[in-house]
Amino acid sequence: MIYLDNSATTMLKPVGVAEAVANAINESGSYARGAYTSAIWAGRTLHEARKEIAKLFNLGDNQTVAFCANATTALNTAILGAIEPGSHVITSVLEHNAVLRPLYRMQQTAGISIDFLPADDIGNIHVEDAKRLLRRDTKALVLTHASNVTGNSVDIAAFGKFAKKNELLFIVDAAQSAGSIPIDFNNMNADILCFTGHKYLMGPQGTGGLCMKKSTRIDPLIYGGTGIDSFSHDQPINYPDRLEAGTQNIHSIAGLLFALKFINETGLENIIARKMALFTQLYMGLQTIDNITIYGDIYQKERTSTLSINVGDMDSSTVSDILSTEYDICTRSGAHCAPKMHEALGTEKQGAVRLSISYFNTERNIEETINALSAIAF
């Protein structure tokens, strides 16, 4: 099997992640529920994971990490919990439904209004458009760091400066960029950065979180036990504890911790270089094939190792199914939960075949994929 759906989830994890999960099942009690050995083990594991995230994303003083189930939960927490009801929000057509649907929900229930930054022909958005959309009542900017369809990155530094200058709450969706593009949370002028653990951080599913300034006010999405202040009717006031109700998924976080150590020890720059070498091999192979359309800004200095294509006017699901059944190559077809991106690219009917590369793919994987698509396109 050749697995090229890493933007959905990385299947090949660093050797040791699965063992770390198994070990945690045997060792871990419940975080914050006691001072006995296994509960302390859980707490230390969570604390170590916070430290590794802080190292990877360059968190500064008075910034912290709240863990939750995935990027979707983190984005729902940030959007529903921090955006002011009745305000105007700027977002973009690049966004995933994990951003769009909570915003639409707030449009219906909290009276927010939304404007979308348009994308150009190769799927990029521009800060000049944000300046044009800015209103007196604009209070928040919500942007992905990288499109899950094209792999294009967004100039977060430029948008961060724009957000800071205009005193906007800036929420960044790093679901695709975490582990694929360097993240400097302390200097990007973002208030909240949402990530998942199971994509390019290469940890288990069921892990994710949000990085935040401790001074940012976020109402919890989930209310419940925290192991502290049991007689209080409210969640603890301090972050991250305020956002971490319920039993934490220490088993999977132990796996994520192992994966984060792998990334920090290997060096993110080395991981990116490896993935982008394979990405370039794939692009160079496909761009010579007549009848294949490639989407996105391939020559961006920083981007993810995701490439979306179509073969002639073939339904993307047909191409993906042939790749699976005849070549045992795993790709994703359709709309990738990013409807406005497909409208912008003109692919809302056809969808696109997404090929997303991980650190553990090989040159041979890419060569076989190029050959398969060449045969399908012939």
Place this chain on the structure above:
Amino acid sequence: MKEELSLVIAFDATSDAFAAEDVFRQNGLSGRLIPLPESISAGCGLAWRAESNLEKELTDALKSIDITSAHIYYLIL
């Protein structure tokens, strides 16, 4: 078990308790996490129990990681 005067630090957040344990260990300061004594606060949570003569070293270590809201008690435990 012999009772003795202990310094007990209560935290406003469990995440602070584990960050404190980490920095105390890095600084070679002895002690351990214990269930928050009911005499400090009814409910639950974690506290750091240490020898009674370590207040300055412990508070300096907490300041180094920006934990300023910890509460210090002296209890016979």
